[in-house]
Amino acid sequence: MSFTAPRVPPPRSPADGRARWYEEGLGWATVAGPPVGLVTGLRFDVLELPAAAGRAVLRRTGTGATGPVALMGRTMRLLVAAGSAEELPGLLEWLEWGGIALDLVALGAGSRMTAPVPPGWSGSGAPGAAVWMRAPEPGRDVEPSLPALWTATRGGAAAPCLVRLVAAAAAECHRMRLLSARSREGLPGRPEGRPVKRSARPVAQQLTPQRFASS
Numbered sequence: 001m002s003f004t005a006p007r008v009p010p011p012r013s014p015a016d017g018r019a020r021w022y023e024e025g026l027g028w029a030t031v032a033g034p035p036v037g038l039v040t041g042l043r044f045d046v047l048e049l050p051a052a053a054g055r056a057v058l059r060r061t062g063t064g065a066t067g068p069v070a071l072m073g074r075t076m077r078l079l080v081a082a083g084s085a086e087e088l089p090g091l092l093e094w095l096e097w098g099g100i101a102l103d104l105v106a107l108g109a110g111s112r113m114t115a116p117v118p119p120g121w122s123g124s125g126a127p128g129a130a131v132w133m134r135a136p137e138p139g140r141d142v143e144p145s146l147p148a149l150w151t152a153t154r155g156g157a158a159a160p161c162l163v164r165l166v167a168a169a170a171a172e173c174h175r176m177r178l179l180s181a182r183s184r185e186g187l188p189g190r191p192e193g194r195p196v197k198r199s200a201r202p203v204a205q206q207l208t209p210q211r212f213a214s215s
Helices: 014-027 051-061 084-094 162-184
Strands: 038-039 044-049 067-071 077-082 106-109 112-114 128-133
Touching: 038 162, 044 162, 051 067, 051 077, 051 162, 077 162, 084 106, 106 112, 106 128
Parallel strands: none
Antiparallel strands: 038 112, 044 077, 044 106, 067 077, 067 128
């Protein structure tokens, strides 16, 4: 009589727990890793920019102007409303940034971002690891906190304005490129935090959010 030993399932990896944290706590779709990925274009899109420019944007706009914010090495990712990636080219054109090289890209449908280490988990201190600067809260809808073109009141509070956020991000990305070019040429840079003057550009605070056609 033969005896077959029961199969012992392999131990779960930290990646499995990370995926469950997002799927069960936030209802976000994930992609198996490593590293675990978060699917964009469903519950949120992402604005991706250099970390230095991103920090300047956060100082400039304040905490109420953004949703969750992630950092991975020298790259910052700002979560925005789903569909925003399609609007970015037309929005930049309307803000008169069209045709200007900016290190500002959007991740939307069909893309993914590396899942940051959940708050309080080990591994968040590893060099270059994806971490949350402003983390989403499990059990709470994230959508009302995401910058959007349509800033209708949801749940008693208006969503942050995507137009103002993109205007600030474009200005800071452009400023960082100018500082980098001046540094390569051996010229003194502008003081940190001082934006480049653009007399002919629209003022973000005067903009009225509306739908833009993607270019």
